[in-house]
Amino acid sequence: MTEAIVVENLTKVYGRPDSGVLAVDHINFEVRRGEVFGFLGPNGAGKTTTQRMLTTLLEPTEGRIVIFGHDLAREPYPVKRQMGLVPEESNVYTELTGWDNLMFTAQLYRVSGSERAKRARELLETFGLWEKRNVKVENFSKGMRRRLSIAMAIIHKPALLFLDEPTPGLDAQSARAIRDLIRQLNAEGTTIFLTTHQIEEANQLCDRVAIINHGRIAAIDTPERLKQAFRRVQSVEVALEPDGGVHGEALAALPGVTTPVKMGDKWRLYTEDPSALLPLVMDYAHAHDLRVVSLSTLGPSLEDVFLEITGQQVGTVRHETPEEKPRRQRMGSGR
Amino acid sequence: MKDGRLQRLSDELAQAWTVAVKDVKVYYLQPGMIMFGFLMPFFMFFSFSVRREMAAAQGVARLLALTTFFTAAAAGPFIIPLERRLGTYDRLLAAPMSLLTLLLGKTAVGALFAIGVSAVSLLVGVAAFGATVARPWLLAAGVVLGSFSFSALGLIFGSIPTRNPGDVQMPSTLLRWGLLFISGVFIPLAEMAPAAQAVACLSPLTYAQDLMNHAVLRAGLLNPWLDLAVLLASGILFMAPPVWMHRRARRLGY
Numbered sequence: 001m002t003e004a005i006v007v008e009n010l011t012k013v014y015g016r017p018d019s020g021v022l023a024v025d026h027i028n029f030e031v032r033r034g035e036v037f038g039f040l041g042p043n044g045a046g047k048t049t050t051q052r053m054l055t056t057l058l059e060p061t062e063g064r065i066v067i068f069g070h071d072l073a074r075e076p077y078p079v080k081r082q083m084g085l086v087p088e089e090s091n092v093y094t095e096l097t098g099w100d101n102l103m104f105t106a107q108l109y110r111v112s113g114s115e116r117a118k119r120a121r122e123l124l125e126t127f128g129l130w131e132k133r134n135v136k137v138e139n140f141s142k143g144m145r146r147r148l149s150i151a152m153a154i155i156h157k158p159a160l161l162f163l164d165e166p167t168p169g170l171d172a173q174s175a176r177a178i179r180d181l182i183r184q185l186n187a188e189g190t191t192i193f194l195t196t197h198q199i200e201e202a203n204q205l206c207d208r209v210a211i212i213n214h215g216r217i218a219a220i221d222t223p224e225r226l227k228q229a230f231r232r233v234q235s236v237e238v239a240l241e242p243d244g245g246v247h248g249e250a251l252a253a254l255p256g257v258t259t260p261v262k263m264g265d266k267w268r269l270y271t272e273d274p275s276a277l278l279p280l281v282m283d284y285a286h287a288h289d290l291r292v293v294s295l296s297t298l299g300p301s302l303e304d305v306f307l308e309i310t311g312q313q314v315g316t317v318r319h320e321t322p323e324e325k326p327r328r329q330r331m332g333s334g335r
Numbered sequence: 336m337k338d339g340r341l342q343r344l345s346d347e348l349a350q351a352w353t354v355a356v357k358d359v360k361v362y363y364l365q366p367g368m369i370m371f372g373f374l375m376p377f378f379m380f381f382s383f384s385v386r387r388e389m390a391a392a393q394g395v396a397r398l399l400a401l402t403t404f405f406t407a408a409a410a411g412p413f414i415i416p417l418e419r420r421l422g423t424y425d426r427l428l429a430a431p432m433s434l435l436t437l438l439l440g441k442t443a444v445g446a447l448f449a450i451g452v453s454a455v456s457l458l459v460g461v462a463a464f465g466a467t468v469a470r471p472w473l474l475a476a477g478v479v480l481g482s483f484s485f486s487a488l489g490l491i492f493g494s495i496p497t498r499n500p501g502d503v504q505m506p507s508t509l510l511r512w513g514l515l516f517i518s519g520v521f522i523p524l525a526e527m528a529p530a531a532q533a534v535a536c537l538s539p540l541t542y543a544q545d546l547m548n549h550a551v552l553r554a555g556l557l558n559p560w561l562d563l564a565v566l567l568a569s570g571i572l573f574m575a576p577p578v579w580m581h582r583r584a585r586r587l588g589y
Contacts, residue, residue, distance in 0.1 A: 105426075
């Protein structure tokens with residue numbers, strides 16, 4: 001079996017099924033063994049609910065989850081032994097030391113006595129926490145708590161690691177260290193399920209991403225293929241002098257421009273055909289005696305794809321269509 | 336297969352113990368709780384003995400029943416909502432152990448605390464007031480079973496699906512004080528009207544108090560074996576609502 005996770009028709013209604021709030025709506029996807037799978041979506045899209053169902057914290061209203069060949073509803077125990085969970089909040093015991101936190105988790109996952117201390121030392125050294133091992137966690141910084149939280153999740157060497165928003169709120173150095181660690185864990189064979197709304201992080205780390213919106217999977221593919229599928233959000237970026245912010249209307253009127261967006265001292269002109277637009281931009285600059293400070297074409301970023309799919313704004317223009325309006329509603333209220 | 340089941344059972348027991356030890360370190364070995372544990376028996380004793388003509392042994396029997404009752408559920412009901420708020424409860428729920436194991440660990444820690452405080456109460460009664468214990472083994476069994484039963488009772492309130500410990504305070508306090516008045520603590524069971532005795536039979540504290548009377552004074556009203564059986568059965572029975580409430584919360588997403 002090459003799949004680590006198989007999700008079929010997974011549905012979650014908070015409250016009673018006939019009158020509750022639909023959070024996840026019949027989603028299907030697979031996560032392959034050894035991949036970093038990104039689960040993207042705006043706030044409230046159903047990311048954390050899905051992850052909580054995958055980690056047994058919530059019971060699905062409908063559907064089936066199979067992890068490493070085990071049906072999660074019937075055989076949670078062997079699955080739980082193979083998974084690690086890093087929730088959005090660093091859920092460490094602040095009254096205990098870093099060492100005690102690791103020992104507690106190792107005992108909970110039945111790591112053998114001889115292995116426990118060795119593994120805890122390895123992890124504390126890897127995460128740069130060895131010197132602070134006997135300090136109570138209440139004195140740790142946010143980044144240190146995050147690192148400890150990840151160390152606790154992997155002390156039993158799980159084959160599958162769930163990470164929920166691992167880097168928000170961290171300084172650049174800590175965030176980078178955690179991203180490097182995710183790569184390292186994946187290189188060692190751990191399958192990673194990464195829930196995030198940080199698109200660039202998903203772009204850098206994930207083999208494949210699923211985008212969830214209003215409780216439904218809107219797209220699943222590799223980041224590059226998703227970008228290719230959304231060629232209409234390519235753009236030409238130009239900086240003109242003198243700028244003065246007066247060129248918006250004129251640039252928007254150029255043939256092929258779908259959306260002009262002012263980005264600092266530059267204009268980003270979204271178009272389906274950047275090569276056709278480039279000479280028009282140059283002509284405009286010459287005609288108005290403007291100096292072209294910089295000019296470049298940009299493929300769609302994963303952020304553009306995300307915004308396009310989730311019906312949010314790319315720059316100033318909404319891309320939501322009537323069919324993509326929120327589908328979530330109370331069950332049994334005319335659905 | 337049998338080895339696998341034994342291994343699983345051994346794992347689950349070890350995990351329950353791990354949860355209990357963790358709770359002791361995180362919540363019970365705190366200065367406030369230690370002070371509470373040492374002072375509670377004194378306050379209890381003086382509350383019920385000042386200006387009353389009461390023999391030391393009688394006071395100790397009452398004191399032991401009250402300390403197990405109040406200390407077994409002193410922190411338990413508030414720990415789970417607090418852990419829910421901090422996110423640490425998810426760590427326990429996601430761990431490879433059954434829900435019953437987790438709840439057993441949570442019950443054990445409250446019971447251990449109550450047993451410890453009861454030991455302090457007994458020492459105070461014996462050393463300071465010269466009380467004697469007629470049946471030490473009955474006393475030990477009563478304290479252990481009573482502590483487990485009352486700790487499991489507290490866990491029912493801890494299982495209310497909330498992240499705010501304050502939401503648990505009111506119902507927990509109301510029930511405990513209510514039981515205190517109907518359980519033959521203020522008025523001995525033998526002096527109660529028949530209707531009041533019938534109501535008292537519904538409270539596990541009645542059986543704990545009667546058992547302490549047997550153990551310390553050799554003067555209980557009910558059969559001590561009945562007292563022990565009811566405390567054991569109520570301890571097991573009180574585990575059922577928390578299991579049901581946790582499963583319901585997981586299903587409905589509370």
